[in-house]
Amino acid sequence: MTAVTSGPRFSHVDDATAMRASLSLLLPELRFVSSHESVEDLLTARPEADVVILDLHLANTGQPDASQGTTAIRRIVEAGYRVCIYSQEERRFVLAACLAAGATGVVSKAASLAEAEAAFRAVAAGEPVIPPGITGLIEVLVRRRSITVLTPRQREVLAHRARGLTYAEMSRSMYLSESTLRGYWMELAQLVSEYLRETSPGDIEHALGLRPGDLLDLWPG
Template identity: 55%
Template sequence: MRPAVAVVDDASLIRESIGLLMSGLDVVAAVATVEELVRRDPVVDLVLLDLHLANLEQQPDVRQGIAAIRTLTGRGHRVCVYSQEERRFVLAACVAAGASGIVSKALPRERAEELFLDVAAGGTAVPQPVVGILEVLVRRDCITLLSERQRQILHGRARGLSYAQVARELFVSESTLRGYWFDLTRSLSDSLRSLTPGEIERALGLAPGDLLEFWADDGTTDHKDWWRIGRGR
């Protein structure tokens, strides 16, 4: 059975085309804002969310970015960010806010659909730049409770190695390693959500306060702050 999916994107071409181009998804709602999706309240397996939804000078009350993720996850939705955003701290903040996956709009259609299906089925999709951040946090003991094998797998993936390459290095089958990776990324995502901005900043050598705009611990990220982040300030 195809997973039921909602799409939140202010680009009408994206909203209208995903269901046509990705036959493995059953798009039951396609809206421009999180507020509209909340009003409709559809029952879905996954919400595909663009991070930058509107011109906040004209629509200051539209939730986007971290605030949008927290609103949707707070209502019990699994969220997969689908965006052109590439800055690794922004992407890591999305995971910390509760996103189960992050998929780049630059990916080929087939690969993006494959990742959406994985996340809808309960998996995670963590891009390599975020994997690199997680590996640093593990090495500096901000994230613990990993086995030596899990650390080896994380190290390989953080170096950009494929499943097949890591499997050969560790003398396991690729299918076995994919199972390890599934459990590992879910555990790391949960652990990242439990860390404070201060802990992340110290581990990564950032200045105090650098991440406060990205990590909204209480779900009250100021929309204008996120707009400034999106514009690169």
């Protein structure tokens, strides 16, 4: 197999040895420059990478004090890397907290390899990658007027994406090209990422009707 020598550079952080050894083999078209069992190891090595593909849960019996979750995301972002979460975590508030902590994208390990590769490339290009669970959460915040900066067209795109419609399906129902719809989604995703990073957990709890403090254990400080 010929090593990829051009394109964005990826580093991978996962405490599972099999995952670290296999991801670059499963995605041979991506340029992997390093893999690490912990954030601490990554930050010591300081690889020349554009994106860090990060598992959320890194503490185990061998490294019980390893940074993980939103703390890990913030440390990596502060070191100058883009972060794409690659995790089995599905709780939407946890995933939203990842974006609030500075992650550019969130990808499920249940996604197909083609979907994961496309998402990693998008993050390398600076495009926010927001999973359906968070999209539905954002739609609720929009309906409850916590997010008010969206245009009517962006709201329509959000509603369709929250229901799992593809760009092709939206194109037929909205009479717009897929490229135009992708442009609307990119603008929307950027606004959503900025909102999550700038809004306090208390404001989000109030908008969603949660009890005060419900998000404090999840949200970055």
